[in-house]
Amino acid sequence: AEIIIADEPTTSLDVIVEAQFLQLLKTLKEEFGLTLILITHNMGIVAEISDRIVVMYGGKIMEIGNAEDVFSEPLHPYTRGLLHSIPNIHLLEEEKLELMEGFPPDLTNPPPGCRFSPRCKEAFDRCVESSPPMIEIPEMKGRMVRCFLYEKSHISHAGKVINSK
Numbered sequence: 001a002e003i004i005i006a007d008e009p010t011t012s013l014d015v016i017v018e019a020q021f022l023q024l025l026k027t028l029k030e031e032f033g034l035t036l037i038l039i040t041h042n043m044g045i046v047a048e049i050s051d052r053i054v055v056m057y058g059g060k061i062m063e064i065g066n067a068e069d070v071f072s073e074p075l076h077p078y079t080r081g082l083l084h085s086i087p088n089i090h091l092l093e094e095e096k097l098e099l100m101e102g103f104p105p106d107l108t109n110p111p112p113g114c115r116f117s118p119r120c121k122e123a124f125d126r127c128v129e130s131s132p133p134m135i136e137i138p139e140m141k142g143r144m145v146r147c148f149l150y151e152k153s154h155i156s157h158a159g160k161v162i163n164s165k
Contacts, residue, residue, distance in 0.1 A: 002032065007039040022049055043086050047071060052142070055079045058105040058115030061134065065143040075137070075145040077123075078116045114147070122149060 006025070010018040026049055029036050040046060046053060046067065053070045055063040055078065063076040074080045084098035102119035105111055111118060117127040126148050135150045137143040 003035045005037045063145045077120045
């Protein structure tokens with residue numbers, strides 16, 4: 001299979017050129033059966049063009065799933081925060097965009113636990129002490145999350161541990 005890797009492909013493009021470029025990527029993907037790996041912070045582009053999403057934070061995969069599922073039911077606290085920080089014309093005047101407190105981790109000296117734990121509103125002691133494994137969520141086909149909140153001992157979305165790295 002042919003692969004296109006596009007790293008922040010629409011940076012510095014005006015809205016019209018961005019739309020044309022995205023249409024070109026979609027056309028290439030569909031007509032030639034290409035795999036597109038899109039690296040971006042622009043969740044609007046992700047929503048428009050992606051079939052599957054891999055959400056990363058601090059160099060680690062935090063969540064994997066079908067685009068529609070990740071947008072409609074984000075699992076990882078970082079993914080939820082990311083999606084709630086996107087401007088939305090339907091926000092009520094008194095509602096505010098969600099801000100993530102703190103700073104991204106220093107990757108030359110990452111925290112010992114979950115990379116997101118210093119900024120996570122749902123973190124508990126274990127999150128700070130050790131890195132969570134990727135957990136497959138059986139009732140959500142193709143969904144995986146790196147978060148202790150999804151271990152069997154914690155919640156309704158009981159998962160199967162995939163790895164412990």
